[in-house]
Amino acid sequence: MFFLIGLGLGDAKDITVKGLEIIKKCSRVYLEAYTSVLTVGKEALEEFYGRELIIADRDCVEQDADSILAEAAEKDVALLVVGDPFGATTHTDLILRAQQKGIAYQIVHNASIMNAVGCCGLQLYCYGETVSIPYWTDTWQPDSFYHKIKSNRTRGLHTLCLLDIKVKEPTLESMTKKKKEYMPPRFMSVSEASQQLLKIIQNERLDCVTSSEKEQNFSLAYSENTLCVGLARVGSPSQQIVAATLKEMSETDLGAPLHSLIICGDIQPLEEEYLQQFLSKSCPASIFKNHVGS
Amino acid sequence: MFFLIGLGLGDAKDITVKGLEIIKKCSRVYLEAYTSVLTVGKEALEEFYGRELIIADRDCVEQDADSILAEAAEKDVALLVVGDPFGATTHTDLILRAQQKGIAYQIVHNASIMNAVGCCGLQLYCYGETVSIPYWTDTWQPDSFYHKIKSNRTRGLHTLCLLDIKVKEPTLESMTKKKKEYMPPRFMSVSEASQQLLKIIQNERLDCVTSSEKEQNFSLAYSENTLCVGLARVGSPSQQIVAATLKEMSETDLGAPLHSLIICGDIQPLEEEYLQQFLSKSCPASIFKNHVGS
Numbered sequence: 001m002f003f004l005i006g007l008g009l010g011d012a013k014d015i016t017v018k019g020l021e022i023i024k025k026c027s028r029v030y031l032e033a034y035t036s037v038l039t040v041g042k043e044a045l046e047e048f049y050g051r052e053l054i055i056a057d058r059d060c061v062e063q064d065a066d067s068i069l070a071e072a073a074e075k076d077v078a079l080l081v082v083g084d085p086f087g088a089t090t091h092t093d094l095i096l097r098a099q100q101k102g103i104a105y106q107i108v109h110n111a112s113i114m115n116a117v118g119c120c121g122l123q124l125y126c127y128g129e130t131v132s133i134p135y136w137t138d139t140w141q142p143d144s145f146y147h148k149i150k151s152n153r154t155r156g157l158h159t160l161c162l163l164d165i166k167v168k169e170p171t172l173e174s175m176t177k178k179k180k181e182y183m184p185p186r187f188m189s190v191s192e193a194s195q196q197l198l199k200i201i202q203n204e205r206l207d208c209v210t211s212s213e214k215e216q217n218f219s220l221a222y223s224e225n226t227l228c229v230g231l232a233r234v235g236s237p238s239q240q241i242v243a244a245t246l247k248e249m250s251e252t253d254l255g256a257p258l259h260s261l262i263i264c265g266d267i268q269p270l271e272e273e274y275l276q277q278f279l280s281k282s283c284p285a286s287i288f289k290n291h292v293g294s
Numbered sequence: 295m296f297f298l299i300g301l302g303l304g305d306a307k308d309i310t311v312k313g314l315e316i317i318k319k320c321s322r323v324y325l326e327a328y329t330s331v332l333t334v335g336k337e338a339l340e341e342f343y344g345r346e347l348i349i350a351d352r353d354c355v356e357q358d359a360d361s362i363l364a365e366a367a368e369k370d371v372a373l374l375v376v377g378d379p380f381g382a383t384t385h386t387d388l389i390l391r392a393q394q395k396g397i398a399y400q401i402v403h404n405a406s407i408m409n410a411v412g413c414c415g416l417q418l419y420c421y422g423e424t425v426s427i428p429y430w431t432d433t434w435q436p437d438s439f440y441h442k443i444k445s446n447r448t449r450g451l452h453t454l455c456l457l458d459i460k461v462k463e464p465t466l467e468s469m470t471k472k473k474k475e476y477m478p479p480r481f482m483s484v485s486e487a488s489q490q491l492l493k494i495i496q497n498e499r500l501d502c503v504t505s506s507e508k509e510q511n512f513s514l515a516y517s518e519n520t521l522c523v524g525l526a527r528v529g530s531p532s533q534q535i536v537a538a539t540l541k542e543m544s545e546t547d548l549g550a551p552l553h554s555l556i557i558c559g560d561i562q563p564l565e566e567e568y569l570q571q572f573l574s575k576s577c578p579a580s581i582f583k584n585h586v587g588s
Contacts, residue, residue, distance in 0.1 A: 086412025
């Protein structure tokens with residue numbers, strides 16, 4: 001049997017009792033370590049579970065999935081995933097492969113950023129489409145998420161931005177070589193994401209100035225003064241939440257990963273009351289008034 | 295200290311190790327039992343936790359919250375909530391009250407339908423705004439969720455529909471009486487929700503026929519043939535998932551609660567491949583083609 005087990009978001013004890021019981025009886029347990037990370041590492045998990053874990057990096061899960069599954073045909077094998085197992089397409093794909101091989105599987109759900117983000121007080125049913133913000137390079141600066149944020153805010157909805165994670169990415173130079181070299185792991189911070197978002201509206205404004213046609217119906221998805229919420233290490237004791245303007249957020253350091261960013265839509269009274277506790281000191285009290293369009 | 299602990303979705307063992315440790319050390323533990331339910335009851339939870347639970351119904355949480363919190367000022371008190379603690383506005387409100395009283399609190403996250411719905415293979419980042427479908431009465435038939443579904447589908451996004459739960463609702467006759475009488479608990483099924491959704495488009499069509507102006511730009515949010523996914527008891531061993539047209543779904547019995555319904559938007563290739571396993575036998579193979587607008 002193949003088990004896909006969610007670990008939740010904080011530390012070793014965020015696993016469910018069901019998940020822990022399965023880990024203890026499996027003959028092999030893999031730890032997926034590139035779509036997300038906990039605030040504790042492999043060693044802390046091994047100590048708490050009382051057993052050895054095998055790190056499953058991108059190459060292992062995406063190119064060597066058959067060997068993980070081959071074991072699962074005869075024995076109990078588990079793959080541990082930070083958050084919930086269905087947070088990444090990779091895991092959906094893995095279940096499909098198991099089915100094709102006739103291998104039984106079981107999912108053990110857990111919290112993920114998609115629902116735990118509720119901890120900032122913005123109600124989950126007031127979010128539009130979730131977007132992913134990738135690291136830009138000098139030559140690759142996609143901004144399709146900008147239009148999704150715009151579409152959400154036009155409807156008064158919040159946007160959860162999942163921030164890029166680069167773990168075990170081969171260097172550009174070693175891509176064609178036999179022996180790959182890897183870049184150090186990177187986790188996009190709330191301030192990096194905010195800087196990219198600010199860059200996009202600067203470009204949009206420049207673009208508008210050069211086109212009189214566009215100028216007539218010009219409106220930005222958000223501005224420097226748009227209310228945002230930055231979250232770091234959700235679900236752990238060191239969790240940090242800050243509500244501030246996008247400009248402020250671009251200069252805010254929330255420390256160690258993982259970070260997530262919310263671009264707010266319309267704010268309901270209960271949401272406003274709850275957000276107050278996270279408001280940065282320099283944030284104007286008027287931030288909640290007539291929010292969308294500001 | 296006040297603890298708000300998510301129980302996840304399936305049975306007693308879906309609690310996290312962290313959550314279970316807290317339950318064992320608290321002097322009082324309340325079980326919130328009206329915004330959602332597990333597939334097991336209070337007794338099964340009490341047996342697994344090895345301690346007594348106090349049922350916290352709507353009256354208790356919304357009108358008698360102060361007494362729950364009063365205890366928490368001196369002792370450790372926990373409120374257990376099905377799914378994740380931030381799934382319902384009631385719980386956000388409770389945290390605010392605790393803060394106002396200067397009572398420290400801790401949240402223990404868990405899976406909720408908002409992320410566990412990923413189990414049907416539709417990717418979480420392809421959903422628009424979540425809607426709630428309430429039970430209609432003869433005189434109260436709100437349909438604001440219809441316009442949200444339309445807005446989502448116009449953008450090719452899926453819509454998760456949370457279905458109404460009526461637990462310990464006073465009867466209309468006893469509302470003004472001193473001694474309230476309660477209706478038996480009701481949980482909206484996937485077929486009931488689908489019937490209401492079909493009723494709305496019948497009304498929209500009638501409405502259109504009587505207005506030639508509307509007829510010109512007439513388009514429905516969905517039709518009888520729109521692909522939907524019905525889910526029951528997600529995260530439990532008896533979990534059931536069916537993909538079918540809305541018309542079929544209105545005649546499909548998925549058994550015991552809780553149910554959720556998804557109105558699909560555009561289907562990506564990986565989503566289609568995954569959904570195949572849940573497709574009802576009578577569903578046409580063409581269901582995935584040119585989906586939105588059909």
